[in-house]
Amino acid sequence: MTDFASIADKVRRRERLTDDDGLFLFHYHDLIAIGELAAQVNAAKNGRRVFFNVNRHINHTNICVNRCRFCAFSREASEAGAYTYDLEEIASRAREAAAQGATEIHMVGGLHPDLPFEFYLEMLRTVRAVSPALHIKAFTAVEIDYLASIAGLSIAATLQTLKEAGLGSLPGGGAEIFNPQVRGELCPEKISGERWLAIMAEVHRAGLKSNATMLYGHLESYADRIDHMRRLRELQDQTGGFQVFIPLAFQPENTLLKLTKIGNTGGVDDLKTLAIARLYLDNFDHIKAYWVMVGVKIAQVALAFGVNDLDGTVVEEKIGHDAGADSPQSMTREEIAALIRKAGREPVERDTLYNALRTY
Ligand code: V47
Ligand code: SF4
Numbered sequence: 001m002t003d004f005a006s007i008a009d010k011v012r013r014r015e016r017l018t019d020d021d022g023l024f025l026f027h028y029h030d031l032i033a034i035g036e037l038a039a040q041v042n043a044a045k046n047g048r049r050v051f052f053n054v055n056r057h058i059n060h061t062n063i064c065v066n067r068c069r070f071c072a073f074s075r076e077a078s079e080a081g082a083y084t085y086d087l088e089e090i091a092s093r094a095r096e097a098a099a100q101g102a103t104e105i106h107m108v109g110g111l112h113p114d115l116p117f118e119f120y121l122e123m124l125r126t127v128r129a130v131s132p133a134l135h136i137k138a139f140t141a142v143e144i145d146y147l148a149s150i151a152g153l154s155i156a157a158t159l160q161t162l163k164e165a166g167l168g169s170l171p172g173g174g175a176e177i178f179n180p181q182v183r184g185e186l187c188p189e190k191i192s193g194e195r196w197l198a199i200m201a202e203v204h205r206a207g208l209k210s211n212a213t214m215l216y217g218h219l220e221s222y223a224d225r226i227d228h229m230r231r232l233r234e235l236q237d238q239t240g241g242f243q244v245f246i247p248l249a250f251q252p253e254n255t256l257l258k259l260t261k262i263g264n265t266g267g268v269d270d271l272k273t274l275a276i277a278r279l280y281l282d283n284f285d286h287i288k289a290y291w292v293m294v295g296v297k298i299a300q301v302a303l304a305f306g307v308n309d310l311d312g313t314v315v316e317e318k319i320g321h322d323a324g325a326d327s328p329q330s331m332t333r334e335e336i337a338a339l340i341r342k343a344g345r346e347p348v349e350r351d352t353l354y355n356a357l358r359t360y
Contacts, residue, residue: 007024011040035306042287049308050343052349056097066111066142069257072322093316105135137170137352138167141203144159174196177214177218212246214247252323287306291331292311292327299339315329337349
């Protein structure tokens with residue numbers, strides 16, 4: 001029988017937690033004790049430093065053939081509100097970002113039925129032409145799979161071509177939850193969890209870093225969350241290519257899942273999930289509280305629960321806000337730094353690859 005004291009001993013001995021340990025923690029009532037343990041693990045890895053970056057999101061299109069049931073962002077091409085940016089609209093956003101001192105463009109979008117592969121290459125070249133210093137973190141594993149099919153290329157050749165056009169690394173979206181039953185309910189058209197993992201393995205083999213996410217707070221069980229994190233931990237053992245784990249709190253407004261009356265995740269679940277991720281994912285350097293989804297206040301409190309990254313300035317966010325997220329659209333670097341400082345931590349501006357750029 002597992003109990004909290006034996007899990008705490010294991011953590012202090014730096015032994016890896018089992019799935020049963022992780023599951024026990026999800027059912028354990030003492031949030032503060034779990035958070036304190038996660039904070040110790042984080043302090044040993046990262047000290048008092050908390051990372052954030054100055055970035056800008058660009059969602060080039062919301063037209064998507066997948067229409068996942070949790071997604072309020074996507075549209076049919078003929079639907080009101082459907083859009084696709086042209087290259088000038090992308091360039092002007094990148095110029096704005098560069099002028100504001102951004103170091104990263106985060107670019108993801110829907111799976112558009114008609115855009116040719118060349119358009120995606122032009123998007124990358126356009127951003128690179130605005131400023132070669134802007135790191136382009138773009139395309140989820142789901143988009144990479146789709147682009148490879150449009151291009152008629154292997155995943156490896158697709159990645160190589162994108163890299164030559166300016167791709168710097170990949171964000172962690174599209175992972176959702178790997179359990180095939182739950183995934184089938186959430187997003188039947190989307191690539192499987194196995195395929196997502198196989199593409200990330202190729203991404204890492206191509207020398208590109210990526211992030212990893214988990215969408216939680218919908219139809220999944222705690223066991224599904226642990227299963228999801230176990231698969232990420234296993235791949236990370238093999239490749240070491242994941243930089244950070246980002247649990248994404250489900251936002252239910254305007255989604256088909258709302259019809260089943262799923263509410264928002266609560267603060268307790270958000271903090272527990274982040275803390276357990278810190279404890280279970282011993283081979284991940286960073287755990288990110290994405291303030292857009294959990295809200296600014298929970299993201300700040302999460303710094304006492306094992307979190308060492310708050311994402312970035314973002315500027316224009318659609319995926320969470322179309323689904324009712326009540327966080328702001330954007331935060332300035334000074335606001336993020338103040339948030340971290342008021343939590344008693346040291347704010348460090350990083351680049352996409354976690355090199356420290358500036359301490360506040
Ligand atoms: O894959 C979609 C999620 C993801 C909803 O890598 C939703 O640094 C909550 O992955 N409620 C895209 N989540 C966003 C993403 C991301 C964001 C910020 C940083 C990084 C990074 C990655 O958003 C999708 C999906 O899992 N999502 N709809 C929703 N209603
Ligand atoms: Fe399309 Fe991504 Fe939304 Fe799914 S989550 S419908 S793949 S934009």
